[in-house]
Amino acid sequence: MSDVLRLTWTFLWLSFLCVGGGVGVIPEMQRQVVQNHQWVTAREFVDGYTLAQLTPGPNMLIAAFVGYRAHGVPGALLATLAMFLPTSLMAILVADRWRRWRDHPWAGAAERALAPVGMGLMAAGVYTLARSALHDALTIALALGAALVLATRWAPPMLVVLVAGLVGWLLGA
Amino acid sequence: MFTWTGILSIGGGRAAFFYEALVVRRRWLGTDEFLQDYTLAQLLPGPNVSNLAITLGHRLAGLPGAAWALLAVVVPGLVILLALAVLYFARGLAPTTTSLMHGMAAGVVGLLLVTSVRLMRPVLVNARAVVIAAGTFAAVGPLRLNTALVLLVAAALSLWLHRPAAGR
Numbered sequence: 325m326s327d328v329l330r331l332t333w334t335f336l337w338l339s340f341l342c343v344g345g346g347v348g349v350i351p352e353m354q355r356q357v358v359q360n361h362q363w364v365t366a367r368e369f370v371d372g373y374t375l376a377q378l379t380p381g382p383n384m385l386i387a388a389f390v391g392y393r394a395h396g397v398p399g400a401l402l403a404t405l406a407m408f409l410p411t412s413l414m415a416i417l418v419a420d421r422w423r424r425w426r427d428h429p430w431a432g433a434a435e436r437a438l439a440p441v442g443m444g445l446m447a448a449g450v451y452t453l454a455r456s457a458l459h460d461a462l463t464i465a466l467a468l469g470a471a472l473v474l475a476t477r478w479a480p481p482m483l484v485v486l487v488a489g490l491v492g493w494l495l496g497a
Numbered sequence: 498m499f500t501w502t503g504i505l506s507i508g509g510g511r512a513a514f515f516y517e518a519l520v521v522r523r524r525w526l527g528t529d530e531f532l533q534d535y536t537l538a539q540l541l542p543g544p545n546v547s548n549l550a551i552t553l554g555h556r557l558a559g560l561p562g563a564a565w566a567l568l569a570v571v572v573p574g575l576v577i578l579l580a581l582a583v584l585y586f587a588r589g590l591a592p593t594t595t596s597l598m599h600g601m602a603a604g605v606v607g608l609l610l611v612t613s614v615r616l617m618r619p620v621l622v623n624a625r626a627v628v629i630a631a632g633t634f635a636a637v638g639p640l641r642l643n644t645a646l647v648l649l650v651a652a653a654l655s656l657w658l659h660r661p662a663a664g665r
Contacts (some may be wrong), residue, residue: 340542341644343652345616347609351637352644374602375581381574384544388575392582400579408571411543415551416563422537422552429661435536437659440626441651442539443617444633450609451638457602466600470607475614485604492600493593 328395328402330361335387335406342411344442346384347449353386354452363394370456378485384408462497515549525557546570629655 334356342349350373357363364372372389379385384407391403425431458464466488473484491497519525534556538548547570554566588594621627629651636647 337645339544341648342543342545343648344539344545346544346546347613348637349644351641355641370602371585371598372582374598374605375585376574376578377605377608378601379574379578379581381570381578382544382546384547385571385574385578388578389582389585392579393586397579400575400582404571404575408544408547408567411541412547412551412563412567415538415541415543415548416555416560418541419534419537419552419555419563422533426533426536433656433659433661435540437655438540438652439620440629441633441648441655443613443620443626444630444651445637445644445648446613446616447630447634448636448638450606450613451634453602453609454606457599457606459599463599463603466603467607467610470604471610472607474608474611481608485601485608488604488607489597489601492603493597495596495600497596497599497603 327361328399331363331391331394331399332402332406334361335391335403336410338387339384339407339411342384343445344438345446346382347453348442348445349384350449351445351452354456357390361394363390366456368393370453373453374457374485378482382408460497462492462495466492466497515553519553519557526553530556625658629658 338349338353338356341352354366354369358366358369369386369390372386372393373383376383376386376389385404387403387407388400391399391401393399395402422431454467458467470484470488473479474481479487516531520528520531531553534552535549537552538545541548547567550566550570551563554562554564556562558565585594585598617630621630633647633651636642636651637644
């Protein structure tokens, strides 16, 4: 199988593992794109996620970043299509029926059942990114500082991330 | 149909932006309808933001609405991110860029910590939910088990524990 096809196929099945938020798929995505296929390094992966976070739109656009590294612009477009198109088609198919199903007792049960699973996956995603991003005292301090500022809602998220970058640059993170 | 173009103005973003733009400002749908689609977007596999855009677009303008909403949410970000990726890989190894990226990545982790805690608070309301979430985290995070496998087992187990007859 050619590597472009492998890239497309990988993001396609990864997209179906996004349950309750994209961050949850990060551990598996990291394993596939860093360890298994070596399209990006662990450092590039976390930097790609950072850039996707700074960009408007879904963070799962990180697919485009990885795709670009592996196979240029065509790789980026294919990875993005694989990430968004199949699950979107499924959403359209289900949206109609959902209006009939949602009063069913199992619909409510599914909602309550999947939410904590999604939360566990999300926590694992944050853990995976933290392991690559926090490699010394300075980066740990920056992350905790950013969390503290954001928890008290002093400043908007993007400003906090940019300031963290500036501080990292000044102190040579 | 052309009013739907308005979605482009928000250029993608988070659920709160959609709520603000569609329910509060334009009054195209009610809070109740919005929450219905929000739940569905969470339940369905796939990136949440695009799922939400698709279901809202579909509700407002059918298939063309859904297609347009997907494009509006993905394309602007894709163009920007591609530009950043080109810059990053062209000059990524320069020491200045490296320390800037290290700082920003740490900031993003801080942001994710805060967002996750906020999202978890209303979900982890009983011991059952906490145990399921903690088990899923341990399996996928530190234990590095295959996510598809964990998801299958955890979802089945959780569905059983939350089955309608078992009550809330």
